[in-house]
Amino acid sequence: MGDLDLSGLDPDRVPRHVGLILDGNGRWANARGLPRTAGHAAGEAALFDSVEGALQIGIAWLTAYTFSTENWNRDADEVEFLMWFNEDLLLRRRDDLHRQGVRMLFAGDLTDPRIPDRNRRHMAEASELTRSNTTLNLVFAFNYGSRRELADSARQIAVKVAEGTMSSDQVDEAAVAAHLYIPDMPDLDLVIRSSGEHRLSNFLLWQAAYAEFVFPGILWPDFTQTHLLQAVLEYQQRERRFGKAGKG
Ligand code: IPE
Numbered sequence: 627m628g629d630l631d632l633s634g635l636d637p638d639r640v641p642r643h644v645g646l647i648l649d650g651n652g653r654w655a656n657a658r659g660l661p662r663t664a665g666h667a668a669g670e671a672a673l674f675d676s677v678e679g680a681l682q683i684g685i686a687w688l689t690a691y692t693f694s695t696e697n698w699n700r701d702a703d704e705v706e707f708l709m710w711f712n713e714d715l716l717l718r719r720r721d722d723l724h725r726q727g728v729r730m731l732f733a734g735d736l737t738d739p740r741i742p743d744r745n746r747r748h749m750a751e752a753s754e755l756t757r758s759n760t761t762l763n764l765v766f767a768f769n770y771g772s773r774r775e776l777a778d779s780a781r782q783i784a785v786k787v788a789e790g791t792m793s794s795d796q797v798d799e800a801a802v803a804a805h806l807y808i809p810d811m812p813d814l815d816l817v818i819r820s821s822g823e824h825r826l827s828n829f830l831l832w833q834a835a836y837a838e839f840v841f842p843g844i845l846w847p848d849f850t851q852t853h854l855l856q857a858v859l860e861y862q863q864r865e866r867r868f869g870k871a872g873k874g
């Protein structure tokens with residue numbers, strides 16, 4: 627900890643919420659003649675180095691896309707590995723993260739019966755243990771899909787309107803946001819996707835409405851806290867307009 631050179635960083639313009647689409651694990655493994663699962667295992671170090679970096683930089687929210695609602699379409703062996711791996715990682719990292727004051731949260735459809743019960747229980751335990759922590763909100767987007775999140779929000783609102791506890795006039799942007807998986811999650815300021823792909827793949831569509839994007843052309847297992855800092859520095863050079871007229 628504490629080994630990043632932060633001299634070029636503007637402390638007043640640190641992105642509050644950074645999203646990480648950790649992509650390229652399979653290609654990293656293929657390039658070494660290893661099974662795809664070895665790439666996922668290698669990606670763990672990159673994720674936790676990024677968490678250390680986020681703590682140093684002073685990022686308040688970091689969301690890591692670890693399993694999408696579309697990832698069930700992979701081979702059964704890989705899906706089974708990812709279910710086990712995401713659980714094992716929680717068990718191994720939870721206490722260290724807790725000591726560092728990290729609050730662990732999970733965004734996704736956790737009611738899905740395909741998620742092993744043990745995994746579900748460990749996610750609930752990790753969020754319960756760390757719920758009062760304040761150094762960093764670390765969100766695992768697990769079995770996450772933005773379209774499902776928005777459909778779930780709409781359904782919850784529809785139930786309230788049908789019950790008469792909410793009127794249709796109250797259905798506005800704030801109401802939709804209040805029914806997302808993590809209602810206090812702020813909008814994304816910066817989204818980083820590794821591996822050279824330039825797409826969101828159903829990641830936080832609502833929250834990314836005005837996010838800046840950085841696409842390091844490296845595979846996820848090669849990503850480090852230095853790459854995170856570089857992306858933040860690039861973000862700080864951008865002019866965000868939010869629909870207003872530009873300066874130049
Ligand atoms: C990202 O790496 C990890 C997950 C989607 C879980 P990939 O597994 O997508 O790696 P590539 O894109 O096939 O190289």
Ligand code: IPE
Pocket residue numbers: 647648649650691692693694697823825827
């Ligand atoms: C996005 O990566 C999902 C995660 C990082 C968990 P994918 O590798 O699944 O996305 P596509 O299929 O290339 O769009």
Ligand code: MG
Pocket residue numbers: 649650651
């Ligand atoms: Mg991929």
